[in-house]
């Protein structure tokens with residue numbers, strides 16, 4: 001009941017809290033729900049580091065310097081990298097999900113679940129539905145654009161993260177969420193709602209093909225009907241030059257994708273551009289392990305076991321060698337935070353999971 005009041009009490013309570021706390025962000029349902037839900041999401045095994053934006057900090061060195069960049073430990077031309085990354089994911093698409101489980105011992109599920117918890121998508125979707133319902137009951141029309149939840153999962157691949165959002169938002173008929181339903185309340189609140197959508201965007205057709213097939217198997221065809229405005233859609237696109245309009249999403253997520261983007265700064269700029277004012281950016285990515293003992297164990301496992309597993313299971317050692325090398329070449333926790341600050345995100349912070357093997361970075365697009 002208390003939680004219900006926090007999220008749904010006319011939205012004013014959360015809005016007031018949010019404004020007091022931030023004075024920066026929109027009072028849309030998404031931001032409001034997140035502001036209250038987020039602090040409770042970290043577990044004992046995670047450490048949170050808050051870093052408030054410091055405008056006087058110099059911009060970190062641009063990710064792309066000159067005409068060369070890296071592809072794992074190899075130096076390649078900037079133009080070449082995108083094609084090489086594409087080949088990797090084309091090659092691994094069919095075995096991608098099995099390999100994820102094997103390589104991480106299932107941990108990737110926990111990391112993605114944590115991203116989901118921290119995103120507060122479930123609460124945001126409930127807030128949107130509740131407001132819709134209130135308007136329906138009072139026979140009031142409402143501007144649909146002010147009561148939406150638009151989620152974009154970039155580099156979404158085979159849909160693992162997006163499916164969690166679909167379930168949490170109650171879009172899937174198999175996992176209907178009814179926590180707020182009371183006697184007399186309309187059950188139509190749990191029907192797929194055009195005001196809540198999840199868009200999976202990935203550069204790679206093969207990953208999208210596998211993802212869409214999984215989605216049809218898991219949710220049926222209904223969620224995918226309606227093209228780009230379907231509750232769940234799969235679209236091909238490049239994180240560096242997204243085809244979406246400015247200010248169009250409430251939540252942008254990217255899981256294990258950012259390090260594959262050739263120009264990470266450009267990718268972050270695009271994330272900022274497509275987010276609505278008050279929208280939230282969340283990145284789940286491999287990071288750097290600060291503890292030297294854990295790092296040594298992790299390095300030994302990564303360099304000796306993962307490529308061998310890739311060869312055995314996917315018949316593709318090279319792609320998995322790239323995977324472990326690309327992790328080492330990617331920004332550490334602080335550097336990524338600085339890059340996010342540099343493009344304009346506010347209240348940036350990261351949360352280490354599993355000793356920093358991965359980290360969740362987040363930031364908000366201000367309304368002013």
Ligand SMILES: C[S@@+](CC[C@H](N)C(=O)[O-])C[C@H]1O[C@@H](n2cnc3c(N)ncnc32)[C@H](O)[C@@H]1O
Nearest residue numbers: 089155156157202203204207238239255257260
């Ligand atoms: C390691 S997979 C992650 C997939 C999914 N997010 C997950 O967590 O299971 C990385 C994905 O990034 C995609 N990718 C790489 N470069 C990209 C880019 N520039 N724009 C969009 N997607 C990209 C790949 O095609 C691949 O599907």
